[in-house]
Amino acid sequence: MPTIMRIGAFRFYFYSHEPNEPPHVHVDRDEATIKIWLESVSVAKSRGFRAHEIGDIVVMVESHRNEFLEAWHEYFG
Numbered sequence: 001m002p003t004i005m006r007i008g009a010f011r012f013y014f015y016s017h018e019p020n021e022p023p024h025v026h027v028d029r030d031e032a033t034i035k036i037w038l039e040s041v042s043v044a045k046s047r048g049f050r051a052h053e054i055g056d057i058v059v060m061v062e063s064h065r066n067e068f069l070e071a072w073h074e075y076f077g
Helices: 051-063 065-076
Strands: 003-007 010-013 024-029 032-037 042-047
Touching (some): 003 065, 010 051, 024 051, 024 065, 032 051
Antiparallel strands (some): 003 010, 010 024, 024 032
16 A cells, blocks of 8 residues: 555555556545545545545645656556
8 A cells, every 4th residue: 555645634545456447546534534536536435534524635636636646657557
């Protein structure tokens, strides 16, 4: 599980066993987790985050989207 970035209490990472899925990033904070697609920056699934937190996370992902995509393609080829 390579960690790509940390912003405050949020950890942004990939699972190394998901190379056949479209580019995405997982974000955790404590017990809450969310998976966000990077091509369209949309939520794939979420557990434990409130609606306003999801919106804030999506904004964070959008602002770092290019970095996440670059890391994805560098890692998975």
